[in-house]
Amino acid sequence: MNPITFYKCLADETRLRCILLIHQEKELCVCELMQALNESQPKISRHLAQLRNCELLTDRRQGQWVFYSINQALFQWIHTVLSETLQNNPDFLADNIIALEEMGNRPQRAQSCCA
Amino acid sequence: MNPITFYKCLADETRLRCILLIHQEKELCVCELMQALNESQPKISRHLAQLRNCELLTDRRQGQWVFYSINQALFQWIHTVLSETLQNNPDFLADNIIALEEMGNRPQRAQSCCA
């Protein structure tokens, strides 16, 4: 991924929060991100679609849910930048993580082997 | 600097090239950036003003020239991200560096002590 595309992905509050939350949590579905960010379904979904189109995120469907994660095929420096950002801005996601943890009925992850 | 402000700074081609060139060259003036990027004076100047307002760059005037450099007071992770980006995208600035090196009459830097 070229650096401009990458930084455009990070340059929006909704997207940056989604990306960093997913990076930290490994995998989140749309409804979890809606709850964590307190944003509408189409808004979250649109931004995720954009990140999927750029190949920053990959998705997998499990039943009714679609789980998003960071594309592991990306160059290492991309992961480094995300980790640096997360580690050095511990407050940035604080409220989102609280909201996520307060969420009831979070979908169960199944292993790919038994989905 | 908060991460959204930072990534908005990087999310434009003109700005990203300026920032990474300055990071690599330590200090560049407006006319050098115009030459390296082959862009108009107001365009370069406007983007630099924006980066100065965000405190990503600092400037010093030396005679008729204004030299820009990365604000050394920024958190370390910001510098890390810039270095990672530069090191892992060696082609990105290639043409800009050629254009810069082809530039005649580059302004002489004076030390602060003898300016």
Added chain:
DNA sequence: TTAAAATATATGAAAATAAATATATATGAA
């Protein structure tokens, strides 16, 4: 010396372009 010209940079304001959002609706799985 000072006044005009030249050079480098900055900025106001309009125009052009791009991006984000909201509403309604569609799809797909349980």
Added chain:
DNA sequence: TTCATATATATTTATTTTCATATATTTTAA
């Protein structure tokens, strides 16, 4: 049918660019 997610389209909002002009410094020459 219901729940989760996606998307089309219209609208709003934000960003970028351009042109003209302003400012600051240096140089030239009267």
